[in-house]
Amino acid sequence: MAALVTLGFLxxxxxxxxxxxxxxxxxxxxxxxxxxxxxxxxxxxxxxxxTVVLTWRERFIAVGAAIGVDLAFLLVRxxxxxxxxxxHPFGNGALWVTLGAAVVAVTRRTGPERVLLLKGVGLAxxxxxxxxxxxxxxxxxxxxxxxxxxxxxxxxxxxxxxxSWLAGxxxxxxxxxxxxxxxxxxxxxxxxxxxxALYQLRHVVAERRFPRHHLVRTFLVIGLVGPAFYMIFPxxxxxxxxxxxxxxxxxxxxxxxxxxxxxxxAVANLxxxxxxxxxxxxxxxxxxxxxxxxxxxxxxxxxxxxxxHTRGGPRLLRFAGTFWLVATLCAxxxxxxxxxxxxxxGVVFTLTIEAALxxxxxxxxxxGIRLVAHGTAVFTAFxxxxxxxxxxxARYPWVAGPLLLLxxxxxxxxxxxxxxxxxxxxxxxxxPEPQPEPA
Numbered sequence: 001m002a003a004l005v006t007l008g009f010l011x012x013x014x015x016x017x018x019x020x021x022x023x024x025x026x027x028x029x030x031x032x033x034x035x036x037x038x039x040x041x042x043x044x045x046x047x048x049x050x051t052v053v054l055t056w057r058e059r060f061i062a063v064g065a066a067i068g069v070d071l072a073f074l075l076v077r078x079x080x081x082x083x084x085x086x087x088h089p090f091g092n093g094a095l096w097v098t099l100g101a102a103v104v105a106v107t108r109r110t111g112p113e114r115v116l117l118l119k120g121v122g123l124a125x126x127x128x129x130x131x132x133x134x135x136x137x138x139x140x141x142x143x144x145x146x147x148x149x150x151x152x153x154x155x156x157x158x159x160x161x162x163x164s165w166l167a168g169x170x171x172x173x174x175x176x177x178x179x180x181x182x183x184x185x186x187x188x189x190x191x192x193x194x195x196x197a198l199y200q201l202r203h204v205v206a207e208r209r210f211p212r213h214h215l216v217r218t219f220l221v222i223g224l225v226g227p228a229f230y231m232i233f234p235x236x237x238x239x240x241x242x243x244x245x246x247x248x249x250x251x252x253x254x255x256x257x258x259x260x261x262x263x264x265x266a267v268a269n270l271x272x273x274x275x276x277x278x279x280x281x282x283x284x285x286x287x288x289x290x291x292x293x294x295x296x297x298x299x300x301x302x303x304x305x306x307x308x309h310t311r312g313g314p315r316l317l318r319f320a321g322t323f324w325l326v327a328t329l330c331a332x333x334x335x336x337x338x339x340x341x342x343x344x345x346g347v348v349f350t351l352t353i354e355a356a357l358x359x360x361x362x363x364x365x366x367x368g369i370r371l372v373a374h375g376t377a378v379f380t381a382f383x384x385x386x387x388x389x390x391x392x393x394a395r396y397p398w399v400a401g402p403l404l405l406l407x408x409x410x411x412x413x414x415x416x417x418x419x420x421x422x423x424x425x426x427x428x429x430x431x432p433e434p435q436p437e438p439a
Contacts, residue, residue: 009224010129013136020143025132032095036077036084040091042131045194046124047094049216050101052201053120062097069093098124116208123216127190130223137227138291145234145292150241151267151281153295153339155390158278159400160340164238164333168272171334176252179335183255185324186331189302192324193219196310199317212361215309219302221353226298233383234292239336241284243271248336262290271336278394295383297338300346301353303328308354341386344408348379351415362422371418378407 014024023031028038037043047066051059070093077084098121105117157164171179197215204210235241239248245262248271263269265286270276286292303325310321332338352375359368382404385393393400 006126010133013133013140016140017136020139022139025129025136028132028135029129032092033099034092036087036089037091037095038087039131040088040094041188042190043091043094043098043128045191046127047098049127049194049197049201050098050120050124052198052204053116055205062101065100066093066097069096095128098128112208116204119210120204126220127194127216130220131190134223134227137230138293141227141230141234141292142288142290145231146285146288147283148234148236148241148286148292149281149283149295149387150235150237151276151284152390153235153341153386154238154242154276155278155281156386156393156400157339157341158394159397159404160344161397161401162275163340164336164338165272165275167330167333168238168336171330172272176254179249179252180254182327182331182334183253185327186299186335187255189299189306189324189328190219192320193302193306196306196313196317196321199313200309213358215305217357218305218309218350218354221357222298222301222305222350225353226296226301226349227293229295229383230292233295233387235294235339235342236286236290236292237294237337237342238271238276238339240266240286240290242267242269242276243336244269245290260287260289262287265290278391281390294338294342295386296345296349296379297332297342298346299328299332300338300343301350304347304350305354308350341382341404344404345379345382348375348382348408348411351375351411352379355415355418358419358422367418367421371414374414375411378411381407 010024010026014026017024032038032043044066047062051062054062070090073092074089076082077089101117102121102125105114105121109117154162171182193215197219200211200214201216239245240262243263243266245266246259247261247263265284267276267284307321307325310317313321329343332343333340352372355368355371355375359365359372362368385400389400
């Protein structure tokens with residue numbers, strides 16, 4: 001049933017993209033069987049996720065086969081002088097191996113072994129398709145939402161001290177080194193998630209089953225539900241609404257995105273040097289290219305999910321999860337992609353989804369229902385206040401700002417307290433050691 005629903009969703013997105021004159025996620029993924037992939041690292045990360053169901057011998061064979069296929073593609077492209085057209089020169093091999101594993105599962109495996117291998121292939125393909133699905137969603141938001149609500153969020157952000165403007169000036173001061181370091185972290189969020197997931201799923205091959213709850217589930221649900229709010233609350237971000245767009249970073253970026261200039265649509269060239277005025281906000285028209293992908297910040301949501309799921313790991317993994325969260329927050333603000341209001345909404349959004357998934361797995365109880373309801377209420381209150389009370393929030397920042405932070409902290413505290421209670425209630429009871437009996 002899940003596979004059919006996912007397939008139907010992808011087909012619907014394919015038709016929606018075709019309606020706007022561009023290929024959809026299915027077409028884009030099929031092309032990467034032969035064409036240079038957009039992200040070779042993501043394809044290899046997805047293949048690594050699939051290998052959790054394989055033995056060590058099978059893993060070495062899979063990795064060797066993927067590298068061999070990539071070398072063959074590299075030689076062919078070199079021989080015919082084919083251009084990668086902005087894609088990566090590697091990654092096709094990982095996709096071929098993943099598809100080959102699906103063929104092996106159908107033709108050479110039976111029973112539980114077939115199901116387990118197909119689950120591993122399915123997770124890998126979902127991660128691969130997630131990138132294409134996200135690109136299609138962003139296209140749809142830019143085509144179907146001609147006006148954006150950036151002035152509302154920017155006005156409300158006065159209550160938080162306009163952190164994007166401050167972070168933007170700091171990133172500018174770090175020059176090319178600081179920018180490209182954060183850009184690398186920002187662009188490889190999915191790879192970091194796979195590393196954390198590999199640790200969580202390390203016992204799958206021995207136990208022959210997946211754990212009930214893991215990071216990949218949360219990642220996919222965030223990516224499925226989050227873009228719906230892009231349609232409800234379209235926002236392009238301070239870099240575009242109050243700046244010159246991606247041209248702002250062209251001089252220091254090693255991987256500058258190929259996007260047309262958007263300065264003509266901006267309110268004014270204010271970011272990050274001049275704070276925006278706290279006047280009466282109104283919807284503003286924007287181009288049909290820039291994604292409306294700010295509210296909530298899904299990069300913050302995904303980084304928060306990585307942070308949560310690395311808490312039970314070793315020290316190095318916990319440190320990596322903390323680092324990726326902090327660096328992602330610095331990048332989202334410092335690059336001008338998000339307002340501070342987007343970030344706290346992303347944190348509440350993730351904790352609510354994580355609580356719902358955990359409650360579903362263990363059976364809904366009063367604590368789980370209360371936590372999910374509280375998170376939903378706070379997230380809804382954020383959106384309503386940004387839309388209908390931004391001017392009041394800007395006029396009384398010493399009231400609105402602490403209220404926003406306290407509301408976020410209440411969800412964080414509720415999540416930590418509730419999950420701690422769940423952990424204590426499910427912890428195995430320690431059996432007393434046998435005592436020697438008197439002779």
